[in-house]
Amino acid sequence: MNLVVCLKQVPENPKIEVDPQTGALIGAKGKLVINPFDMYALEEGIRIREKHGGKVTAITMGPPEAEEALREAIALGIDQVIRLSHPLFEGSDTLATSYILAKAVDKLEQPDIIICGRQTTDGDTGQVAPQLAEWLGLPFVSYVSRIENIGDRCMVVSRMVDEGHQIVEMSLPGVISVVKEINVPRLPSLRGLMQSKKVQIPVWGVPELGLDVTKVGPAGSPTRIARVSFPARTSQGEMLQGSLESQVDQLIERLRAAPE
């Protein structure tokens, strides 16, 4: 079974600053880590391989610093990593990014399952995974919280929805995005860490991927940020007054009065 995990390096501190003039996210400051949701994707990839055999490849699009994220993936037990980078990639939005990722997945040896985190903690759009599936022409299931069963050419997964869980059968190859409920990511191993320091990480750019340059970078990015604003806090808690006993009585009364 060939598995591909897409990951992104993000700032560890999730506090987001926005350039007040352009509305763009201000570049990363401080320590960079693997996007927390992608950790669950990596773990699930490794677990599927442990159960069904095969190989897990992790890909990321990013500058040379992103090698650190790929080395961590190796330390966790990922078999192969590839960094996608080219000067023309700079300024790619989610559509251009997913196009580049799709071309990289296409170049890999017949992947069966492509696993992504549900969203990143910096951009927070959750768009890349479904867009990637669209470019690849593959089925996509989001918010997967459990893989029930993997068959010959299909897979049954449980996904989180507002009201509970939905069981979905999807054909393979396919793309899924996972939520944090799916697993508890492991820590790296010593042998993995030592190997990760030695490994040479291949870089694929425009020529290696045979990309249409009008689909990458600003040229391939239709997203225009008109304005970024923070939502005003609307819901407010109410503080009950009086002694503890009277507060409890008031609370019970409110709960009784509340609509079912």
Next chain:
Amino acid sequence: MEYFLNEQQKTIKGLARRIAEERIVPVRAELDEKEEFPWEITKELANADMFRVFIPQEYEGLGGGCLDLCLVVEELSRACGGVAISYAADALGCLPMIHHGSEEQKSRYLPAVASGKRLTAFALTESSAGSDASNIRTTATRERGHYVLNGTKQFVTNGGAAEIYTVIAMTDPTRGSRGASALIVEKDTPGFSFGKKEKKMGIRASATRELVFRDCRVPEANLIGKEGQGFIISMRTVDRSRPGVAAQAVGIAQGALEAAVEYARQRVQFGHPVSSLQAVQHMLASMAIELEAARAMVYAVARTIDSGAKNFTEVAGMAKVFASDMAMRVTTDALQIFGGVGYMRDYPIEKMMRDAKITQIYEGTNQVLRNAIALELMKRKAKRP
């Protein structure tokens, strides 16, 4: 301080710390309260290759030395002395095999130990043989290609949890300490059962249990070294493992010092954090000074052993005595800085003090080790007056 650790040692220390902080700290109070063996954490340590650290490379280990092992024990002890000793006792249990075992024994057992699938334990102590380790009563009588074991071993760390035991028994009771031999005994061997599970003051996450042998037949091939070498193998084994106990003491003290500094900075009395009081500052400074001195000594002794030194009984004992006495003082003072809440089980500091106490007792009491150190001093003077 710069201790000039190599790349592998830095990696080992870093990962051990991560496991300690992410996986041990959240559960240490519960493990202590329930006196539960840390199976989940053992699995984490196995997955992280921690049990490979002290196994030679030929047997699927990482070939690390005494210092590498000390680094892991120190970092785990910083979070929980009980978890750390369960790990360290696994190293102790297979040290006799690593240094004195046959090629066949090593290739049969060590790969499973390296992977963490099978834990080991070392069984020397008996009710009448504590500091007087040569006074053991368990016998191993040779009989048609087997040794037949009879007797009871006491206070065996990892007892019950381990699957592979190195047991010291008398093959020739008439020869005293020269009649002892070291045998590998596997769990589930008929005639081998577990006795009393001890209820301890500290290191309560670790398993301490009696081993009971009643006509337990062990193949001759399980003899480590030769008949009669059991006592000397035991003494060389504890010489190698004492820096590990010293590292445990350093780790416990490190955890206590960090907790005390943090608490002193946040505890406000008389309108100021107690860390602004010179009485508290001097206590913290003395703790830090002693702790760093002990760490430097432990690392230096571990490096001496790793350099291939022939006789390190004296220095290994020195490191164990110095570090464990230090840990007892540091944890006591750390608790003092916490004041009343430190005495309560809601805070981790009283556990650290309880855990520290054992380091002055096991693998040679600090008194018996001082005897050995003094003896070396006298012998040297006698040789070169």
